[in-house]
Amino acid sequence: MPSRLLLALAALLLMLPGCAPKIKIFASQATEPLKEFVVDGEGQGKVALIHLRGFLSSQPKMGMLRARPSQVQELVNALKLAEADDEVGAVVIGIDSPGGTTTASDILYHEILGFKQRSGKKVVAAMFDVAASGGYYAALPADWIMAHPTTITGSVGVIFMRPKLSGLMDKVGVDVEVSKSGRDKDMGSPFRPTTPEEEALFQGIIDDFAARFHTLVAKHRPLSPAQLETVKTARVFTAGQARQIGLIDQVGYVQDAFAKARAMAGLAKDARVVTYRRDTYPNDNPYNTLDSADPAKLNMLGVDAGFIMPPKAGFYYVWPQGLTN
Known part of the structure; x- marks a missing residue:
């Protein structure tokens, strides 16, 4: 059923007496507790599978019908469950x-x-598809890093993105007056060009954040000075290239990751792989990345147009070309 029709029908049912409590699509599933589901294996012991996907933010995902927990909140929730369960020997x-x-x-x-x-x-x-910049940053503490044969990873660097409106404002004859307490109070303003002095200040911040990223890579990965210099260019790598330069340990599939986790934890080869979700899905498997039904994605046009919006000003560990995926 097209999402427009589904949304209209749900709205109509909500207006009928006694119907609202029965409509699950409008329930705030983000407030339901995470539940454990087995997605692979039948033996003793467990490996917990936790998905980390999309643009990484500590802010809730806002939708038309409700908000969803951020990636940070959901990962912490899942890690707490895995930590408290003595049967869980490893996490993927x-x-x-x-x-x-x-x-x-x-x-x-x-x-x-x-x-x-x-x-x-x-x-x-x-x-999986992309584990670049902040996606790679989050992988650094892992005891073993594995990439799918077609993964794109790397992009070890920082980017400062901010929308600029000064050209558009000149065309339409609009201006913004600013009163400020210090010379640099409005540095990065979208309403005027950035000065050379401001560019130098921003570059200093970028260099500090990049140095932290580079230090952590050097701490967790056995790279030679030459390899680290290549990584510092912030280029992306295929899985094979990343394995060759030392950013990852293995090229393989998710089943290989399960096998490695079982072996490292001393678990049986058929130990169960469990994941944590808020909803039940028929015929569940490790490739299901949904934690709950997502009515926040629904809108009157039936499309999620968030990817075409300009970025919020800020510093990012992100590969910009991956944002439209």
Whole structure:
């Protein structure tokens, strides 16, 4: 059923007496507890599969009908369940993300590293389509990093994106007056060109954030100075190239990640792989990345047009070309 018709029907039913409580699509499933589902294996012991996907942010995802938890919140929720379960010997984090904000990426790194240190449980990162910039940043604490044969990864660097409106305002004859307390109070303003002095200040911030990223790569990956210099160009790599330069440990499929996690944790070869979701899905499997039905994606046009909006001004560990995927 087309989403426009589904939305209209749901709205009509909501207006009928006694119908609203029965319409699950309008329920706030983000407030329902995460439940465990087995997606692979039948033996003793568990490997927890946790997905990390999309643009990484600590802000909730806002939709027309409701908000959904951010990637940071959901990953922390899932890690807590895995940490509290004595049967879980290892975690596989499935990453499909071009990165995100510098802070969200760093929080994810911190939480995964803290999980390892507190629990002593092994972590395997399994990369899918894209695990670039902040997506790769989040993978760094893993004991083993595996990429799908067609993964794009790398982009180890920082980008400062901000929309500029000064050219458009000149064309339509609109201006903005600013009163400020210091010379640099409005640095980065979208209403005027950036000055050379401001560019130098921004570059200093970018260099600081990049240095942190580079330091963590050097800490977790056994790269030679020459390899690290190549990585610092912030280019992207195929899975094979990333394996050759030392950014990842293995090229394979998600089943290989499960096998590695089971072996590292000393679990049986058929140990169960479990994941945490808010909804039940028939014929579930490891490739299901949904945690709940997502009415926030619905809108009156039946499309999600968020990817065409200009970026929010800020510093990002992100591969911009991956944002439209």
